[in-house]
Amino acid sequence: MTTITILGAGAMGSALSRPVTDAGWDVRLWGTWLDDHLVDAIEAGEPHPRTGAVVPSSVRAYRSAQLEEALDGADVVVMSVASVGVPKVTELALEGISQADALWLTSKGFCPDEAGRIQLLPDAIRAIAARRGATLPPLVAIAGPVKANECAAGLPTATIFGCRDGEVSRRYAAEAATPVYAIAHTDDEVGVEVCAPMKNVYAIALGIADGLGEATGTPHHNLKAAAFAQAVREMSLLGARLGAHPDTAYGLPGVGDLEVTGLSGRNKVYGVRIGRGEEPREALAEMDRLEQTVEGVPAAGLARTLVDQLGGGLAEELPLLAAVCAILEGVPDVQATVAGAVLPRRG
Template sequence: MQQKIAVLGPGSWGTALAKSLVENGHDVRLWSHKEEPVQEINNKHTNEAYLKGIELPKELKATSNMAEAVADVDAVLFVVPTKAIRSVAKQLVAVLETKPVIIHASKGFEQETHKRISEILEEEIPSEKRQNVVVLSGPSHAEELAVRDITTVTAACEDLEQAKYVQDLFMNDYFRIYTNTDVLGVETGAALKNIIALGSGAIHGLGFGDNAKAALMTRGLAEISRLGVAMGADPLTFIGLSGVGDLIVTCTSVHSRNWRAGDLLGKGHNLDEILENMGMIVEGVSTTKAAYELAQDLNVDMPITETIYNVIYKGQDVKEAVRQLMLREGRSE
């Protein structure tokens, strides 16, 4: 059944998801707060700044008018940076007239509050103006989904029927969706893997090989699980698509901007310059601070996260940070 869906955010992932929804026969409107990508998508059927070389369906319509984007919608999909979630949600509430399912495919924690994205959305969008919030997350590069490369992710919601609704929206022969009820675990794994991806990139930039990368990913997963379980997540979630799956894809691919940022850090580049030239938000940088503070509050041991925090926020030399990490007191796995 065709559904009317508003996709908020014309970045690479938002555009790729919108493209997939259109290919599934849905009526999709892609919202941007800037007019330039709107004109390009509507007139040229491309979004070169984020998905270079990809032709978008002519049926995909873009708009910078929020009311127009969400008129009569069945679902609203948030794909904006974490720092913009709250403000965009406020804009949505001001013009929303239906009671849609709210979906988000963003990854991170809010600074200062350390709240997950679903918590922010539930705070800002009153229950009388929405159905449940569903999280869409897993090992997925926009560049690959956009060319119909095989991709699998998780739709998580405490109400399994709502998760199945989102599963049905996206499922096709190249995009497979699994359901899950552990929203906390899925969101935590999605956010924290970006920190480990920064470290994986730095390891590569420093010239270390596969042994080091495997060690970092394995021990990184242990840290993600420890913090997630301390927050109330199901430990099994972290061996699924939104845990180890997302960790693998983000820590091993040049498509990952977190990996690329870490790689440049390892090669000695200045962080401010890296972020300025990246062209897209590197969520792992802000997530590192939030996770470090959460770990302190919950008394969770996260040595890799603490090391990356020291490099990013305290200016510690990357090589010295790795040396100190390796020379910590020996312990049991």
């Protein structure tokens, strides 16, 4: 039986425990030092506070001090903490990770290195391992349209595993799938990892269109659809510059995940607030007060830095990214800013 240790007992970590349990795996769920209240609920058999679903009773929960025990003998380790926590949790878990057959990654984001160069998360993890002289097993990036609460509730879900070694992603896609948790696979790790944080950035723009509709009483569906198409194009262009297959953005990691993220979720809700007329910084502070982390905000700034570092005129090809960044900085006419970025130019 495959033993899998999921690092991070938040919404996604706990949600993933459901399909892998149903696939017949031996599942361990480790909570960070921020997760004690979540582990309390899991151990009490109560619904997880973030997903509303009860974690399967066979899942063994571990607290932050029990990391070594949680990792002992694990065949697969899953990094499922917020991107900001990935470097620290990688450092702490490195020995167990290096002894596993694979490291899966549901975390989404960009990570600056010490020189300020923006890395995709798998590269950041590889750099940490290289500095410590550790060997990493194959890394499997997980993306696609997966809302944690629906996955945890056992609702039909399509996801995609991306590994440089396509045979590894194919094998795990076959072994971890269930009748309701379907797993596509690809060897395009970069394409999967670019779409994951970028769709959070673009979901803010989709939310803005919805918020404009609420504020004016007139739907802005045309603007939202134009923003959607431009967002997919930009994910494809950015991915291609980093070596991804341009088509990856047009499948589950891009179109699929952008659709689900633009329907609901923290990035979209934040965009709605801005579209309704709230000042972006105040709206973000309010989301923080509600413990709603808006990952698209730091991702937007890091993506802009990445695009500048890549150079070669790429910035001009990503006007919606520039528009979201300008809006987050407080540019006054939100509707005109989004429209200017996504409506095809005349002539």
